[in-house]
Amino acid sequence: xxxxxxxxxxxxxxxxxxxxxVSFELPEGAFLSIFGPNGAGKSTLLRVLSTLARPTxxxxxxxxxxxxxxxxxxxxRIGLISHQSMLYADLTAFENLMFAARMLGVLDAxxxxxxxxxxxxxxxxxxxxxxxxxxGMTQRLSIARxxxxxxxxxxxxxxxxxxxxxxxxxxxxxxxxxxxxxxFVMVSHDLQKGFDAASHLLVLAKGRTVLFEEKEQVDFPAFxxxxxxxxxxxxx
Numbered sequence: 001x002x003x004x005x006x007x008x009x010x011x012x013x014x015x016x017x018x019x020x021x022v023s024f025e026l027p028e029g030a031f032l033s034i035f036g037p038n039g040a041g042k043s044t045l046l047r048v049l050s051t052l053a054r055p056t057x058x059x060x061x062x063x064x065x066x067x068x069x070x071x072x073x074x075x076x077r078i079g080l081i082s083h084q085s086m087l088y089a090d091l092t093a094f095e096n097l098m099f100a101a102r103m104l105g106v107l108d109a110x111x112x113x114x115x116x117x118x119x120x121x122x123x124x125x126x127x128x129x130x131x132x133x134x135x136g137m138t139q140r141l142s143i144a145r146x147x148x149x150x151x152x153x154x155x156x157x158x159x160x161x162x163x164x165x166x167x168x169x170x171x172x173x174x175x176x177x178x179x180x181x182x183x184f185v186m187v188s189h190d191l192q193k194g195f196d197a198a199s200h201l202l203v204l205a206k207g208r209t210v211l212f213e214e215k216e217q218v219d220f221p222a223f224x225x226x227x228x229x230x231x232x233x234x235x236x
């Protein structure tokens with residue numbers, strides 16, 4: 001079964017078409033990295049795939065479920081790490097994760113929360129209010145929240161934003177341990193890092209698909225050259 005399927009997905013805001021008939025099919029266990037300049041439609045696509053926005057046209061299936069018809073069922077199967085932390089600033093790290101775990105119906109919630117706090121190296125701050133956390137610490141806690149219910153598909157919107165080098169290492173280690181049997185879709189401005197992580201590549205420009213390809217079909221120099229020529233910006 002395919003993990004994520006988008007068929008001619010369009011999203012219109014007023015007179016602006018943020019997505020224009022985007023289609024791709026992603027097998028289970030794949031890692032899709034999405035690239036493109038600002039305004040290309042990357043985050044809009046991620047919002048549509050993760051049920052935070054409804055497509056104007058087209059269909060989306062995630063983990064075999066129609067996202068438009070059954071968004072709640074899709075949300076049970078996915079994790080999302082976005083620019084918004086979805087955390088409560090006045091609650092502690094532990095309280096935030098316990099609240100989310102109960103909402104998600106996580107079994108043995110306390111054990112799961114403690115395991116994830118250790119995994120993101122925040123166990124020593126578990127009883128501190130999130131408002132006292134740095135941006136990097138907040139992002140690490142957001143990662144733990146997204147993984148609470150062991151989702152089969154994980155959506156990542158610029159997950160490295162605000163992370164210091166140590167936090168990046170922690171995140172990379174988490175992803176490496178989670179790769180088996182799980183599907184990832186990541187928006188990235190970092191061409192090299194996104195390319196290295198990926199099994200599949202998607203480049204968007206002006207809401208349209210410029211490239212969708214398995215990574216094994218293209219090497220990085222050729223990909224970065226195509227990206228520069230097509231999108232009109234450097235690799236930084």
